[in-house]
Each structure stands twice: as structure tokens, then as C-alpha cells.
Amino acid sequence: MKKKVLKFGGTSVGSIDRIQHVANIIKSEVEAGNKIIAVVSAMAGKTNELIEYSQAIDKNFDKRELDVLLSTGEQVTSSLLAGALVNLNIKSKSWLNWQIPILTEGEHTNARILNMNVSKINQYLKEGVAIVPGFQGVSKIGDITTIGRGGSDATAVAIAKLLNADTCEIYTDVDGVYSTDPNKIPVAKKIEKISYDEMLELSSLGAKVMQSSAVQTAMMYDIPLEVRSTFTNRKGTKIFDQQEIDYSKSVTGVAYSKDDAKITLTGVEDKPGVAANIFEPLNKAQINVDMVIQNISSDQNTTDITFTIKRDDLSKTKDILKDNQNIVYKEITHNDKVSKVSIVGAGMVSTPGVTYRMFRGLADEKINILAISTSEIKLSVIINEENTLKAVKKLHTIFELD
Amino acid sequence: MKKKVLKFGGTSVGSIDRIQHVANIIKSEVEAGNKIIAVVSAMAGKTNELIEYSQAIDKNFDKRELDVLLSTGEQVTSSLLAGALVNLNIKSKSWLNWQIPILTEGEHTNARILNMNVSKINQYLKEGVAIVPGFQGVSKIGDITTIGRGGSDATAVAIAKLLNADTCEIYTDVDGVYSTDPNKIPVAKKIEKISYDEMLELSSLGAKVMQSSAVQTAMMYDIPLEVRSTFTNRKGTKIFDQQEIDYSKSVTGVAYSKDDAKITLTGVEDKPGVAANIFEPLNKAQINVDMVIQNISSDQNTTDITFTIKRDDLSKTKDILKDNQNIVYKEITHNDKVSKVSIVGAGMVSTPGVTYRMFRGLADEKINILAISTSEIKLSVIINEENTLKAVKKLHTIFELD
Numbered sequence: 064m065k066k067k068v069l070k071f072g073g074t075s076v077g078s079i080d081r082i083q084h085v086a087n088i089i090k091s092e093v094e095a096g097n098k099i100i101a102v103v104s105a106m107a108g109k110t111n112e113l114i115e116y117s118q119a120i121d122k123n124f125d126k127r128e129l130d131v132l133l134s135t136g137e138q139v140t141s142s143l144l145a146g147a148l149v150n151l152n153i154k155s156k157s158w159l160n161w162q163i164p165i166l167t168e169g170e171h172t173n174a175r176i177l178n179m180n181v182s183k184i185n186q187y188l189k190e191g192v193a194i195v196p197g198f199q200g201v202s203k204i205g206d207i208t209t210i211g212r213g214g215s216d217a218t219a220v221a222i223a224k225l226l227n228a229d230t231c232e233i234y235t236d237v238d239g240v241y242s243t244d245p246n247k248i249p250v251a252k253k254i255e256k257i258s259y260d261e262m263l264e265l266s267s268l269g270a271k272v273m274q275s276s277a278v279q280t281a282m283m284y285d286i287p288l289e290v291r292s293t294f295t296n297r298k299g300t301k302i303f304d305q306q307e308i309d310y311s312k313s314v315t316g317v318a319y320s321k322d323d324a325k326i327t328l329t330g331v332e333d334k335p336g337v338a339a340n341i342f343e344p345l346n347k348a349q350i351n352v353d354m355v356i357q358n359i360s361s362d363q364n365t366t367d368i369t370f371t372i373k374r375d376d377l378s379k380t381k382d383i384l385k386d387n388q389n390i391v392y393k394e395i396t397h398n399d400k401v402s403k404v405s406i407v408g409a410g411m412v413s414t415p416g417v418t419y420r421m422f423r424g425l426a427d428e429k430i431n432i433l434a435i436s437t438s439e440i441k442l443s444v445i446i447n448e449e450n451t452l453k454a455v456k457k458l459h460t461i462f463e464l465d
Numbered sequence: 466m467k468k469k470v471l472k473f474g475g476t477s478v479g480s481i482d483r484i485q486h487v488a489n490i491i492k493s494e495v496e497a498g499n500k501i502i503a504v505v506s507a508m509a510g511k512t513n514e515l516i517e518y519s520q521a522i523d524k525n526f527d528k529r530e531l532d533v534l535l536s537t538g539e540q541v542t543s544s545l546l547a548g549a550l551v552n553l554n555i556k557s558k559s560w561l562n563w564q565i566p567i568l569t570e571g572e573h574t575n576a577r578i579l580n581m582n583v584s585k586i587n588q589y590l591k592e593g594v595a596i597v598p599g600f601q602g603v604s605k606i607g608d609i610t611t612i613g614r615g616g617s618d619a620t621a622v623a624i625a626k627l628l629n630a631d632t633c634e635i636y637t638d639v640d641g642v643y644s645t646d647p648n649k650i651p652v653a654k655k656i657e658k659i660s661y662d663e664m665l666e667l668s669s670l671g672a673k674v675m676q677s678s679a680v681q682t683a684m685m686y687d688i689p690l691e692v693r694s695t696f697t698n699r700k701g702t703k704i705f706d707q708q709e710i711d712y713s714k715s716v717t718g719v720a721y722s723k724d725d726a727k728i729t730l731t732g733v734e735d736k737p738g739v740a741a742n743i744f745e746p747l748n749k750a751q752i753n754v755d756m757v758i759q760n761i762s763s764d765q766n767t768t769d770i771t772f773t774i775k776r777d778d779l780s781k782t783k784d785i786l787k788d789n790q791n792i793v794y795k796e797i798t799h800n801d802k803v804s805k806v807s808i809v810g811a812g813m814v815s816t817p818g819v820t821y822r823m824f825r826g827l828a829d830e831k832i833n834i835l836a837i838s839t840s841e842i843k844l845s846v847i848i849n850e851e852n853t854l855k856a857v858k859k860l861h862t863i864f865e866l867d
Contacts, residue, residue, distance in 0.1 A: 079521040079522060082522070083522060116481060116541075116545055117545065120481060120545060120548055120552055121548060121551070124548045124552070125547065125548045125552075128544040128548040128551070128558075129544070129548070131543065131547075131559050131561070132540075132541060132545065132548070135537035135540050138533065138537050139515070139518075139534060141533065142530040142531070142533035142534035143518055143519065143530075145527065145530045146530040146531070147522045147523070149523070149527040150526075150527075157530060159533070162608075205564055207561075
């Protein structure tokens with residue numbers, strides 16, 4: 064008998080048929096003797112519909128009321144799923160966040176889960192399946208809140224932690240985490256086990272399987288996760304603590320991002336505070352700066368700073384740099400057709416030659432490296448966008464992921 | 466300064482434009498110095514959409530979860546209206562039933578409002594407009610309930626009573642209560658003032674302006690009502706205690722129902738318990754029996770019993786009568802093309818000759834009366850359906866309602 068938190072995303076509950084299918088998944092779990100808490104998202108498309116209503120009234124729709132509005136999406140799914148279970152003769156009840164309660168702190172539309180009363184749910188699990196709407200909570204003064212980053216994934220992980228569940232399973236429309244994008248690289252393989260750190264790197268590099276902040280929470284509290292498909296019976300990907308994984312391969316996955324642009328400022332004064340002066344106004348303008356690389360220039364008193372941004376932000380970024388009175392530089396150059404290709408693997412740090420093999424592989428394909436950035440478990444290069452898939456395929460092969 | 470409960474029905478809040486229009490109505494009330502509690506229905510069509518979802522899962526969808534599901538309809542409208550008021554710089558908050566709370570008793574989907582905590586709302590009315598979802602409440606154990614009969618009208622009237630409001634205004638898609646159906650009888654006139662009793666008779670006779678049980682509650686607690694249009698500025702119809710109305714006319718309105726059928730059992734044994742034996746199985750089969758008339762037959766030991774039902778129920782009713790072993794009768798006859806035409810007026814009782822004038826008027830039009838039923842403030846006749854509009858027009862004229 065295990066206590067399991069199962070989370071079902073928007074596409075998994077996107078129609079009545081799918082909700083009934085989810086009810087059958089839960090029924091099997093109950094029949095296997097497990098205690099189930101299901102955390103559900105709004106039916107696919109419903110949250111956007113509600114946001115459109117609010118936007119038609121006011122582009123800056125009142126945030127307290129936006130939370131009241133949006134929370135209905137998950138409430139609808141919760142009641143339909145509970146009713147579908149009752150129809151299958153499985154005892155079940157929806158538990159709205161204020162009925163538990165799940166307490167949050169922080170501002171409307173961007174709250175964080177603080178705590179929950181576990182006694183009522185634990186009591187109820189002795190007799191039935193508890194369905195909990197994800198992505199929301201109640202503030203100390205009894206207002207409905209929604210949680211910003213992480214959404215329903217974060218709710219599932221937080222509940223798993225607070226209820227001391229054995230496992231947290233994220234049911235979604237893909238059947239796990241892949242070594243690279245299976246839609247583009249057919250030899251991509253599903254990863255059976257991955258560490259929290261690697262999952263975080265892959266998430267932030269564009270693998271949209273799970274929300275990063277939920278992975279962070281799971282890592283912090285050492286909650287075993289499993290990502291699996293609602294639509295197949297195949298095994299998913301288990302996400303563990305690094306120490307529990309036996310790394311046979313140095314590299315776990317290859318990720319890539321597109322639509323990037325690269326900007327280089329040459330001849331920048333080499334003195335403290337220069338980087339802050341460059342990036343502060345970009346941050347204020349909500350331009351997301353990704354990789355930053357600084358090299359010493361040939362001239363000993365100046366340096367070159369390169370960074371990447373989304374291509375859409377290129378002209379705005381250049382304007383801000385040109386208007387910036389606090390920085391001195393020789394020239395701004397840019398390349399608006401670049402991509403970032405990364406290898407990720409917790410085993411990299413203990414495997415000699417990974418860096419060399421990556422560079423050698425790209426050289427064999429005559430792919431020029433425009434910039435390099437490394438971390439403990441990740442190695443990213445910026446290359447011309449036209450070479451993206453060629454690079455991903457090559458790296459996938461040389462690190463034996465095919 | 467008045468404390469007003471304003472209720473807006475489904476068509477009044479049926480789109481974003483209409484919700485913004487309602488926000489402007491409320492804004493005018495606030496600027497006139499009034500304290501406003503707005504009770505809202507779900508946007509037109511939304512409740513049916515949610516019911517369809519539940520029916521697709523289970524024809525007998527779990528009632529507790531149905532209440533959780535349906536309550537989201539009014540919650541959506543409440544948050545959108547509160548946000549629309551904030552956008553007009555009017556301070557406003559949605560108050561969900563559990564946040565107040567509004568306590569109910571009775572079973573799911575058919576609960577009754579028992580009480581509410583008035584202190585929080587009264588406190589909030591000092592600073593802003595309170596928006597309350599209609600048609601729902603919370604049970605003593607903290608479950609969401611919906612109230613059966615009366616819906617959002619009943620919520621508005623109950624809140625008006627519990628908050629000791631000065632008035633309760635029902636905004637709807639017609640601009641008041643008419644002397645008869647204005648769509649069919651163009652000379653129909655809007656009634657300026659009407660008593661609770663008359664309104665109840667007209668409601669039960671098919672005028673769908675307000676839900677009967679809400680009128681009953683208002684009558685019981687003497688809460689002044691006003692029915693008015695969301696879409697025009699015209700005065701509506703005020704619904705008062707009878708004693709406060711000066712009756713210049715004996716008859717207030719003419720109502721009619723269509724699609725009726727009439728059944729007569731002749732030669733029924735005239736002994737106690739016969740009527741019960743006839744109607745009990747019909748009640749069990751959920752056949753709604755409307756008028757019942759019993760005459761002594763020419764044969765002194767037997768009687769004739771006539772009653773009306775909806776035409777759709779005719780064959781089922783005849784089958785049940787034929788299968789009924791507990792009744793003895795000579796013959797079953799029926800007429801499946803009849804209608805009921807009624808005159809309603811609190812002044813009837815004190816005006817001699819109303820009955821005679823009605824019968825004379827119908828005779829002048831050569832309309833045969835098939836059955837008659839009277840109450841304190843109502844006189845109904847069954848006639849052949851083809852004569853319905855002719856009868857209504859004639860009665861409208863002779864009682865000076867044109």
C-alpha cells in the first residue's frame with residue numbers, strides 16, 4: 064500500500080472522455096491497494112477562455128478577482144473527476160483548497176503554498192480518493208489565490224511533501240523525458256531515470272515536461288517524481304536524487320533552443336560594476352538575458368561581453384544599449400540567427416574528455432562554435448541556427464544516446 | 466442612502482458587454498449614494514453547459530459534486546462583475562458563499578438558505594460593492610450546496626431579508642410584469658404595482674418573470690420587490706403587500722397556458738378516498754396535475770372528476786388510470802386540445818360581478834367553457850385551445866386592461 068499523489072495536466076483532462084479515462088487510471092490504483100490524492104489542472108483551453116473574458120473587461124484586470132475567476136477551471140475538473148469515480152463505484156470527493164485548507168502567502172496570481180491542514184485529507188484517504196484542484200490556495204484572510212510559477216505541478220509536489228506521500232506521479236501528454244526532442248530527432252530515447260539537477264537543466268533548456276519550480280521543490284524535499292503518459296501504459300521517467308542513480312553514461316540528454324540572438328559589446332571598460340550597468344536596464348525592460356560570456360580583450364584595459372537573448376527582443380535590446388549613458392564600449396555587433404545546443408548529464412563531472420568530445424564532434428561536422436558556457440552538469444554552445452539539428456544529432460550519437 | 470439588493474439574471478450577464486453594462490448600472494446606484502449588494506446568476510447558457518458535462522459522465526451524476534460543478538457558473542460572473550466595477554474605479558469584491566458564509570440546510574441540489582453571517586458584508590458595504598453568487602450556499606459541514614427552487618431570485622430575497630435591505634430589485638430581460646403576454650397581445654400593459662399574491666398567481670400561471678418561491682419568501686418577510694429591465698431605463702413593476710396597493714381595477718392581469726389536456730372520469734364511486742386513489746399513482750409517476758374539478762353526477766351514488774395535465778403526459782396518464790385497480794368508474798374521456806385562461810386580481814374579491822362578466826364575455830365570443838375553477842384572487846376556465854387568444858383579448862378588454 065502506497066500513498067500516491069497523481070497529477071493530471073490540462074490535456075489529460077481535456078474532454079469528458081479523457082476525464083473518464085483518468086478515472087479508470089485512478090480506479091486501477093485503488094484496486095492495487097493504493098491511497099490516492101489526485102491533483103488536477105483545468106480542462107485544456109479553459110484557463111485561456113477565462114483569461115480572455117477578463118482581458119475583454121480590463122487589460123489590468125483586478126488580480127484578486129482574476130484568482131477567483133481562474134480557480135473555477137480546476138474546480139470544474141475536480142468535481143467532474145470525483146463524479147466520474149463515483150460512477151465507477153469508487154468513493155471520491157473533491158476537496159477545494161479552502162475546504163482543506165491549503166494556505167498560501169504572497170500576492171494574488173503569484174502566491175506560494177505555505178502549508179496545508181493534513182488531518183482531514185489523511186482521514187478521508189482511509190475511505191476514498193481525494194481530488195484537489197491544482198494551481199491555487201487560500202490566503203490567511205480567506206481570499207482565493209493562484210500560485211504563479213509551477214502551477215498544478217507545484218501543488219502536487221507540495222501536497223506530496225506535506226502529506227508525506229511515497230511518490231508523486233506527473234501524468235502528462237508525453238510519456239517521459241527524452242534524451243532530446245523526439246519530434247525532431249527520431250532516435251531520441253526515453254530516459255528511464257534522471258536526477259533532479261539534470262531535470263532542472265533540461266527544463267530550463269526548453270524541455271516542457273515539468274515546471275522547473277516544482278522540480279526544485281521536489282529536489283529540496285527529496286520527493287521521488289515520475290513523469291508518465293496519461294494515454295499509454297508505458298513506463299515513464301523517474302526523477303530521483305542524484306546519489307541514487309547509477310550513471311552508466313556521462314551525458315543524459317541533448318537540449319536546444321531556437322530563435323535566439325547573440326549580441327557582443329567589444330572594447331568595454333574593464334572595471335567593477337560594468338556588467339551591472341549593462342544588464343540592469345535590460346532587466347527593467349523585462350528582457351530575458353540567457354548566456355553571458357566575458358573574455359579579456361586583446362587590449363588589456365578593455366573586455367568583450369557577449370550575451371544571448373530571444374530574437375524578438377533584439378532591436379529593443381540594441382536601443383537600450385545605445386541609450387545607456389553608464390557604459391563605454393567600442394562597438395555593438397550581433398548575430399540574429401543563432402541557437403543554443405547543450406549537453407546535460409550528472410555524470411559529466413566525473414567523466415574526463417566530455418568537453419573535448421563535444422568540440423571535436425562539432426568540428427567534424429564543420430560547425431563553428433560562437434560562444435561556450437559551462438556549469439557543473441551542463442555544457443552549452445552557441446552556433447549558427449542552420450546547424451542546430453545537425454549538431455544535436457551528432458552529439459546524440461557521440462554520447463551514445465541513440 | 467438606501468441599502469439595495471440588486472439581482473441580475475443570466476441574460477443580464479450573458480456576455481462581457483452585458484456584464485460591463487451591469488457594472489454601469491451599479492456605478493449609477495453607488496453615485497446616487499446607495500449601498501449595493503449585487504446577486505448574480507451564471508452567464509446565460511453556462512449552467513446548461515456544465516450540466517451537459519456531468520450528464521455525459523453519468524445520468525445520475527453525484528449530487529455533491531454537481532453542486533461543486535454548478536456553483537462555478539455564478540462564481541465566474543461574480544469575479545468578472547467585481548473586476549468590471551474596479552475597472553470603473555468603484556471599489557468592489559466578490560464574496561463567495563463560503564466566505565460570508567451563507568448557510569443552507571437540506572439535500573444537495575435542493576438546499577434552502579438558513580442563515581448568513583451579516584457582519585462581514587455590512588462592514589464591507591461601508592467601503593465597496595459586494596458581489597454575491599446566487600443559487601448556492603454552504604452546508605454545516607462545509608460542502609458547497611445549490612438551492613433548488615427559486616435559484617438566484619431566492620438568494621437575493623433571502624439576503625435582502627437577512628441584511629435588512631430597503632429594497633430588492635430583480636433585473637431581468639423584460640421590463641416588468643404585464644397584464645398579459647405582450648408578445649401575443651399587443652395591447653398588454655405593464656403593471657405598475659402588484660401584490661405578492663397576484664404575482665404568485667401570475668407566476669404559477671406561466672408568467673416567467675420571477676420564481677414563485679422567491680416571491681413567497683418576499684411576501685413572508687414583507688420585502689418590497691421591483692422587477693425591471695437591465696436593458697432599458699424604464700420603470701419596472703413594484704411588488705408589495707396587498708394592503709399598500711390601491712386597487713382601481715378589479716382584475717390585474719390575464720394569464721393563459723397552452724398545451725394542456727383535459728381528462729374526465731365519469732361515474733366514479735362517490736366515497737371517501739376516491740380522489741386520493743386516483744391521484745396518488747399520477748403523483749408517483751411525476752405527472753403534474755393542474756386543475757381538478759369534481760361534480761356530482763346525475764346518478765346520486767357516483768360523481769364525475771375532471772382534471773387537466775400537460776398534453777405530453779396524456780397517454781401515460783390514461784395508461785396509469787386504466788391500470789389502477791383501486792378505482793371504479795364508468796368511462797374515461799379526454800380532450801387533448803384545451804387551454805387554461807385565468808383572470809387574476811386582488812380586487813376581484815371585493816368587486817361584484819367579476820365572475821358573471823367573465824362568463825358573459827366568453828359567451829359573447831361564442832367560446833364554450835369546459836371547466837371552471839376559482840380561488841380568492843383568481844378565476845380560471847378551461848376552453849378549446851383554438852379560442853385562447855380570442856378569449857384573452859376579450860377579457861383584457863372587458864376588464865379595462867388595454
